[in-house]
Amino acid sequence: MNADVSTKFSEIAVDVAEAARVIDVEIRGLEKMKARLASEPQSTAFYQAVDLIAKCRGKLVVAGMGKSGLIGRKIASTFASTGTPAFFLHPAESSHGDMGVMGDADVVVAISYGGETPELEALLRYVARKNITLIAVTGKPQSTLGKAGAVILDVSVGEEACSIGLAPTASTTATLVMGDALAVATMQRKSFSREQYAELHPGGTLGRKLLTRVSDVMHTGDALPLVRLDTPMREVLSTMTQKEVRGIAGVLDEQKQLVGVVTDGDLRRRLDKSLNPLDDKAGDLMSRAPKTVDAGELAERALFMMEQFKIQTLFVVNRESSEPSRPVGLLHLQDLLQAKLR
Numbered sequence: 001m002n003a004d005v006s007t008k009f010s011e012i013a014v015d016v017a018e019a020a021r022v023i024d025v026e027i028r029g030l031e032k033m034k035a036r037l038a039s040e041p042q043s044t045a046f047y048q049a050v051d052l053i054a055k056c057r058g059k060l061v062v063a064g065m066g067k068s069g070l071i072g073r074k075i076a077s078t079f080a081s082t083g084t085p086a087f088f089l090h091p092a093e094s095s096h097g098d099m100g101v102m103g104d105a106d107v108v109v110a111i112s113y114g115g116e117t118p119e120l121e122a123l124l125r126y127v128a129r130k131n132i133t134l135i136a137v138t139g140k141p142q143s144t145l146g147k148a149g150a151v152i153l154d155v156s157v158g159e160e161a162c163s164i165g166l167a168p169t170a171s172t173t174a175t176l177v178m179g180d181a182l183a184v185a186t187m188q189r190k191s192f193s194r195e196q197y198a199e200l201h202p203g204g205t206l207g208r209k210l211l212t213r214v215s216d217v218m219h220t221g222d223a224l225p226l227v228r229l230d231t232p233m234r235e236v237l238s239t240m241t242q243k244e245v246r247g248i249a250g251v252l253d254e255q256k257q258l259v260g261v262v263t264d265g266d267l268r269r270r271l272d273k274s275l276n277p278l279d280d281k282a283g284d285l286m287s288r289a290p291k292t293v294d295a296g297e298l299a300e301r302a303l304f305m306m307e308q309f310k311i312q313t314l315f316v317v318n319r320e321s322s323e324p325s326r327p328v329g330l331l332h333l334q335d336l337l338q339a340k341l342r
Helices: 003-037 042-052 065-082 118-129 144-148 170-189 196-198 205-211 233-242 266-272 299-309 333-338
Strands: 061-064 086-089 107-111 135-137 152-153 226-228 249-250 258-263 292-294 312-318 328-331
Touching: 003 042, 003 170, 042 135, 042 152, 042 170, 061 065, 061 118, 065 086, 065 107, 065 170, 118 135, 118 144, 135 144, 135 170, 152 333, 226 233, 233 249, 249 328, 258 266, 258 312, 292 299, 299 312, 299 333, 328 333
Parallel strands: 061 086, 061 107, 107 135, 135 152, 226 249, 292 312
Antiparallel strands: 249 258, 312 328
C-alpha cells in the first residue's frame, strides 16, 4: 500500500471516529431528556403542553431565533401537517408589526436554549400583556424564557457535540426531538387519522391512495363496451375493438343488469376447442358472475382486486342504488397506474 492510499485510509478513520463521537454525544443528550421526561416535574409539564395544544381554539405559534428558529420552522410544519393549525413567527419581525398575527386563543411555543435571546423579549412581553398561553422550550429553566412560560419543557443536554463545545448540535437535536414528541402525542390525543393526513398531503403517494376513488378514474357513458345476451359475436367483437377499453365487453340481461363478460381469453378458449366463435352470441361465450367494484370504493382496493384475481379490468357498479348490478363504469389497470397508485 503506497503512502497516499495509507494517508487516505487514515483520514477516513479519523473522520468516521469523529462522526461516531458526535452521534454518541447526541444520543446521550436524548437519553438524558428521555429520563427527565419519565419523572416529575417534566412528565406533568409534557402532559400539560400536549393538553394546551390539543385544546387550543386558535393557532399554534412557534418562535425562535437562529438555529432554534430553524428547528422551530420544522416543528411548526410538523404540527400543521398533522392536524394542528400552526405557523412560525420570526421574533425579530414580530417587533415590527407581525405580533398582530397572534390572538387570545392561540398557544405560543417559544424556543431558546439559553433562554435569554434578546429578540424574544418583546414577544414575551406582548404574550404576557395579552394573556396568551406560552410554552417555553429551553435548556435553562431558570432563564427569562423559562420563568415566562406557563409550561416549561427542559431540553438541556450535558454537552454539545461540537468539538469546541459552542455550536448548537446536541441541543438542537434535543429540541427537534422534543418538538416531534409534542406533535405526535398531540396527534394521538386528537385521534388524527391516516385519512385526515392524506387530506393535508394530496400531492403525495399516501394522499393519492387514500383519496382517489374508483369513480375518479373510471370510464363512463358511451365509453362502456356493453352488449346484450343475444348480440351476435361479430357485433360483440366490434364493440370490444372500438371502445376506449378494448378486449372486453359487459353482457347485460333484459333489465340491463350485468350478468357476464366476454374477453379476448373467452375467444381464444373457444378457438382452442375448434369452434367458430362468430357463430355464437354473447351469452354463449361469456364468463358468468364477473368481478365488480363499487364506484365509491378506494381505487387502491380496485388495484388490490386486480392483482388478487389476476385481471386487468373491472366493471363498476353502484351498490347503494336501486340497481346494484347495473354497470356505471369500467376500470382498467392502466387507469390506476396512470393515477400513480403504484
